[in-house]
């Protein structure tokens with residue numbers, strides 16, 4: 434498919450966009466709005482319960498036409514169909530990419546290697562639901578017969594960021610009798626602080642690892658097992674009541690000592706950063722219950738269907754992706770800020786960092802040739818209004834162009850006095866200030882002395898999207914996550930990347946495996962690194978042995 438396409442910068446739409454950007458790139462949003470009083474209503478799209486206002490982008494109708502042409506010339510339709518069909522679009526790992534199958538309805542059929550995977554997906558979901566009900570009802574007891582009150586998810590990357598983000602996002606729906614904790618970092622502080630006030634007899638660990646070989650997770654899992662056994666009289670049988678596993682690797686799970694009857698499986702066609710709605714979501718299901726979890730999957734599926742079927746001009750993920758490409762490649766914007774005005778989404782930017790950057794942080798195309806243009810931008814953010822009092826200064830008056838995604842919900846789960854009105858007023862105000870700024874004349878008219886005027890000018894013309902949803906329900910969360918998943922996919926298609934591998938994480942892992950025994954050796958072995966690494970290792974080793 435992609436191999437027969439012309440290189441990205443040789444595509445007619447790309448070349449037209451280059452010329453178009455020269456014409457309209459400097460145009461002011463203020464002028465675009467003045468020319469068309471309906472712009473704020475026209476450049477919007479409402480679908481599957483999400484209202485997207487993209488009018489505050491530095492685009493005209495012609496920009497949209499050209500970006501949509503670029504999508505078509507990049508073979509987006511074929512790529513979408515290939516993903517949903519179960520083709521092995523993760524070329525470098527020779528795998529299908531089927532997170533969409535995780536939220537497909539029971540009667541759907543999706544084939545991988547001639548085998549319908551949907552029944553297995555639902556069998557795991559049913560097993561998760563059965564287990565979740567038993568823990569939540571108190572039917573599942575710990576080794577000493579006590580009820581489980583604490584659930585600790587041990588995992589990292591996609592086996593942590595999705596679960597912790599979803600738990601925080603849906604906390605309102607969670608069973609407050611269950612305390613959820615998440616341990617990811619190999620820094621012992623993470624485990625120590627997460628467990629310091631927990632009773633082993635009431636604590637269930639979920640060891641979440643696709644591979645069940647990840648150094649951090651296996652180190653934390655071993656410490657958890659030791660902590661559990663120490664607190665439960667050292668009986669190995671206790672492990673079966675206090676540990677379950679989520680993995681694709683039954684052999685390693687059994688080796689660790691977890692009964693594979695208490696293992697929840699998934700498949701190699703689920704990427705780590707796309708695994709939130711697989712069994713990796715077990716902690717989420719324990720917190721919010723199977724019905725809410727299924728409602729979340731329903732939200733994912735609704736967005737999947739929208740992405741698969743909506744014409745590109747009315748397709749939320751496609752529009753978001755094309756706007757990202759527009760700024761990344763035609764305005765040299767290196768980052769995207771994601772700014773949820775919703776405290777429950779406080780971990781959403783961190784979650785998006787893995788989703789976006791592990792997917793599209795690539796320097797070669799699917800064919801292995803160097804990319805011709807900048808690829809995945811850096812995603813970052815914080816909830817509003819907190820960010821306003823730290824980094825917004827740079828977004829408003831700094832020298833970098835930072836496109837922003839504002840996200841908010843029309844109703845709050847915690848409607849406390851004036852809070853929600855104030856929250857939303859701030860978000861609307863920020864997008865307005867970014868777009869329209871404040872001219873020197875306006876500043877002067879306020880009586881500002883001349884010397885201070887430049888400091889108080891806001892150039893404006895800083896683009897943003899605003900996403901409004903009704904309420905942060907499980908379904909809404911599913912829609913939001915799937916929106917970004919498919920946006921990332923679309924960006925990857927335009928850039929002709931394999932968005933589903935992550936070879937860039939390997940080298941550091943391998944080097945760490947070489948350095949660990951050097952740090953642990955009682956006497957320093959001969960070191961063969963560069964002089965900087967050697968010196969750092971030597972210094973640490975000496976301090977550790979009390980020789981420094």
Ligand code: F6P
Pocket residue numbers: 589590591592641642643644645646647650705706791935938
């Ligand atoms: O190091 C990167 C990575 O492979 C991620 O892609 C993945 O989500 C994470 O590690 C955890 O992997 P696992 O679930 O196999 O422990």
